[in-house]
Amino acid sequence: MGANTERKMYESPDPYRYVLERPVVYDPDERWQYNSGATALLGAVLKKSAGEPLRDFAKDALFDPLQIRDFEWMAMKNGDAIAGGGLRLRPRDMAKIGQLVLNGGEWQGRRIVSETWVKESTKPRFEGWNPMRYAYQWWAGTSKSADRTFDWTAAVGLGGQRIFIVPALDLVVVTTAGLYRDESQSYYVRSILEDNVLTAVRDPAP
Structure with missing residues (x-):
């Protein structure tokens, strides 16, 4: 969905119907395209499966176990949380989510997410925005x-919000920024990772 249709989805009294009524441009498996509308539908599926609003489910199943207390989650006109964005977390809490994934779904010795799902959901499956690939709501790169x-x-969040997980270095890197209208936002964030963080961790000072 483009920026204009995404905004209309948020403002629609029935955002899920709005998504499902959009014309299908490509046949299945013909082309991959990032789509916030599809993520919104996924949020609706989770809401129905969990039997509670997405925000409450995330709090019960993820945020509370990670002791994430301070967060905001923007909502669509119908009151549902925006599954594809609008979640505001402190950097240290973003890092907790990264550490959870790095640990294969465990947090301080407690199993929060199954190790199998962590592996499946982070496995690259599509060629995304070069040079990144796309998994199940996660991005992958080198x-x-x-x-x-x-x-x-x-x-990956709009404007430069990132949680990088680098297993080979047992490393989690978090960035926050406000580069919302800057098309070079990904370049700036990756340059921090590659030119500063990886260099420092790879060759630590004696």
Whole structure:
């Protein structure tokens, strides 16, 4: 969905019907396209399956176990949380989610998410926005630092919000920014990861 149709979805009294009534442009498996409307539908599925609003389910199943207390989640006109965005977390709480994934779904010795689902949901399945690939709501990529390359998984938010998980370095990196209208936002964030963080961690000072 484009920016204009995405806004109309948020403002629609029935956003899910709005999504389902959009014309199908490509046949299944013909082309991958990032689609916030599809994520909104996924949020509706989770709401029905959990038997409670998405915000409450996330709080019960994820935020409370991670001791994430301070968060905001923007809602659509119908009152449902925006599944594809609008979640505001503190950097330290973003890092907790990254650490949970790095630990295969465990947090401080407690199983929060199944290890199988962590592996399945972060496995790249589509060629996304070059050079990134797309998994199940996660992004995947590779960064080079000097003569080494590092695979990473990331949660990607508009404007430069990122949670990078770099398993080879046992590392979680969080960035926040306000580059909402800057098309180079991904470049700036990745340059921080590659030119500063990976270099420092790869070659720690004696």
